[in-house]
Amino acid sequence: MQQQWNDKRVLVLGAARSGIAAAAYLRNVGADVTLNTGSEPSTEERMKIEALGINGVFGAHPLELLDTTDMIVKNPGIPYHIPLLQAALERNIPIYTEVELAYLATDATFVAITGSNGKTTTTTLVHELLKGGSRPVHVAGNIGFPAIEVASKAKQGDIIVIELSSFQLMGVEQFHPQAAALLNLSPAHLDYHGDFESYADAKGNLFRNMTASDRVVVKGSDTEVMKRVPADLDASTFGYDSGDAHVTDGWITLHGKRVIRVEDLALGGAHNVENVLAALLLVEPFDIPAEHIDRVLRTFGGVAHRTxxxxxxxxxxxxxxxxxxxxxxxxxxxxxxxxxxxxxxxxxxxxxxxxxxxxxxxxxxxxxxxxxxxxxxxxxxxxxxxxxxxxxxxxxxxxxxxxxxxxxxxxxxxxxxxxxxxxxxxxxxxxxxxxxxxxxxxxxx
The missing domain is CATH 3.90.190.20 (Mur ligase, C-terminal domain)
Structure with missing residues (x-):
């Protein structure tokens, strides 16, 4: 997939860790890269940019940059309404986010998690559970390393577990995870998206390229989540009281089979019980040994600063x-x-x-x-x-x-x-x- 970037003039918007990682990858696969930030980068960031040997334009987003741009890779946090991106859309210049770039950079399998709450804990738990399988597994996105940094090193057969924000999901076109979960939806980031529907629809982009052979995981009682499941996909559902994974008589159950008592989970809180239920559905297609699952659920105490x-x-x-x-x-x-x-x-x-x-x-x-x-x-x-x-x-x-x-x-x-x-x-x-x-x-x- 790398040949599509060769000799392309790519404008990377935003520095920080993910922007510099994207610029480094694109430079290595033959693109002509310019990195642009609306503010002045830190001394450390500037040194990294200079070491890459790429052009840097800092402090503003001049429209003339588009005259020598074939495509844009933008930091997810940069809103589409800035004049530079609006002008790019008018000129039909493709705009990618880092997650799309990462997907195009590898033949690894993606397991993706999003939601208004619980996604970091669930992503980390899924990563720990998948470590018990036979395939190499990596974690990327809003936790761990930048997605492009991980994807550029991952091989076919590897698994990348990725946490995704609504900002990242607004920019996906081809991204296609084999397993994906939309945990829940509640109003957030409305200053960026404008309204709840736009925010929720961005989250729903997670499923846009998935097929009947993929694992789609959703909270069945969340009506806003269920609205975002495409009609042609058969979703696996979770919930404390009902779903393919739920709690019965104090037990975590998967398709009616007991897995572990709730009181034996290292994670605390009912919301974390639902994160566990979602994680079990996500890893089910990967045939993880039951004894490894049991050990992780009894010892995984959560992510720092998140319950x-x-x-x-x-x-x-x-x-x-x-x-x-x-x-x-x-x-x-x-x-x-x-x-x-x-x-x-x-x-x-x-x-x-x-x-x-x-x-x-x-x-x-x-x-x-x-x-x-x-x-x-x-x-x-x-x-x-x-x-x-x-x-x-x-x-x-x-x-x-x-x-x-x-x-x-x-x-x-x-x-x-x-x-x-x-x-x-x-x-x-x-x-x-x-x-x-x-x-x-x-x-x-």
Whole structure:
């Protein structure tokens, strides 16, 4: 598939890791590459671009670039409405995203996962499960390495497990996974897509090239998801209460056959049970040994900062869900436990309404909030007659959460806010929470 790029004049939009990886690949397969960014790249990025020996245009997207462009490969986060891309569409210049480039670069098999929530955990779990098979398996996309970097090295017969965003899926034309899952749909990225229908349709592009011989996995009770399944495809469904994979009498079941008790899963939360159900359907066509599946499900504790289990700490079950930067993600986490929850929340003030969180507060025993939004979360809890506390920092919130808890309770960091009032990233916030929990445990043994 590489010959199509030879001597083509390709404009790569966006630097960062994926853009530079795309430029490097295209340069290696004979394309004449120009890399363009709307801002100034970092010193490290500029050095990498210069080392590739390609032309770089930084700080703006001049329309004259299109005069010497046969095709464009764009960073998924760059919206199509910028003038350069609108002019390219008017000139019928093909526009690819990195996932399409990766698909065209390899004969490996793709297993693809998307959804509004849970895709990183499911992608990582599927990767771990597929490691038990006979075929080499790689992970790519929004986690792991850039898709083109992985695809350019993968061989026929290999499997690439890839997490995909709506941004990436807007630009697919030929991408054809052998197994794919659309986990769920809820409003997100509407500033980019304009409205929910456009966002959901972009997610549905995942299935556009799939056939009856492929494995299509969807949440059967999600009506918006089901609308995106092409009529000619027979989907495999999952759901906590019903589907080809569901829970019966406390057991994870696949086509009615018991796999593992829910209480024996290392992953916590009802939403993660559904991620497990989806993962089992995705890997089913690959004949993974049952003993490997059982071992992974009993030991895989999740992805860092995404309802990540920190295990038993002083008799409490503690979870780091720092990735929950909005109400929808926090609701999913709060709804996933049967035990009493001490909810640690707060962060950047964005003015979001908090009322949508009320239905998820049924198991919340106490709220410990911090940061810019601490007072608003305290008011929310008090209005629902839940003991609630507002502090300035996580350093104060973690000890208070333990003080408000009892053995067998859940302590859950699920902020429902971005981290930028006190941290550069949600990862930094989550890592600080983990350190504070371990320090408290050490001091109180």
């Amino acid at each position: 990540e289990s920190l295990g038993q700490v002083l008799g409490r079950r503690v979870y780091n869900d720092s990735k929950a930067t909005n109400n929808v993600a926090a609701e999913a986490a709060l709804s996933g436990f049967d035990a009493p929850i001490i909810w640690v929340c707060g962060g950047l003030e964005r003015g979001a309404e908090l009322d949508s969180l009320i239905p998820a507060l049924g198991r919340v025993k106490a709220i410990v909030s911090y940061g810019e939004t601490a007072g608003r979360f305290q008011a929310l809890g008090e209005a629902e007659q839940i003991p609630s506390f507002a502090v300035d920092t996580l350093d104060a919130a973690v000890p208070l959460a333990f003080e408000q808890s009892a053995p067998d309770d859940v302590i859950l960091l699920s902020p429902a806010c971005a981290s930028w009032d006190q941290y550069k990233t949600f990862e930094e916030r989550g890592e600080h929470f983990v350190r504070l929990v371990h320090a408290y445990e050490e001091a109180n043994r």
